[in-house]
Amino acid sequence: MPQPSYCRVCGAPIRWTLTKAHKRLAVDLEPDPSGNTAVSRNGLGTWLSRRPTEEDPVAPYEKLHKPHAATCQRPEPEPTTRRLGVANLADARRRRNGRP
Numbered sequence: 286m287p288q289p290s291y292c293r294v295c296g297a298p299i300r301w302t303l304t305k306a307h308k309r310l311a312v313d314l315e316p317d318p319s320g321n322t323a324v325s326r327n328g329l330g331t332w333l334s335r336r337p338t339e340e341d342p343v344a345p346y347e348k349l350h351k352p353h354a355a356t357c358q359r360p361e362p363e364p365t366t367r368r369l370g371v372a373n374l375a376d377a378r379r380r381r382n383g384r385p
């Protein structure tokens with residue numbers, strides 16, 4: 286079994302697949318029936334992915350996955366100045382409304 290890979294942006298487990306155009310495509314490790322990428326494994330253990338079409342729908346040996354780019358959650362950057370700005374604004378609002 287190949288080791289799972291992890292997204293360098295969000296740390297989620299992903300699977301690298303090879304598309305029909307021989308490009309590397311990262312998909313979510315867990316299959317998702319609402320995904321749009323059919324993933325299968327060839328005899329050499331390589332994960333392949335493709336877009337199912339009407340003429341060539343998902344085969345029994347394929348599973349639908351979501352491309353990881355669709356679900357990747359980049360952690361929110363937290364610039365200190367901006368965070369302070371928001372906090373100060375909230376404080377100012379509270380003071381104006383006379384609430385503690």
Ligand SMILES: [Zn+2]
Pocket residue numbers: 292293294295296297353356357358359
């Ligand atoms: Zn990610």
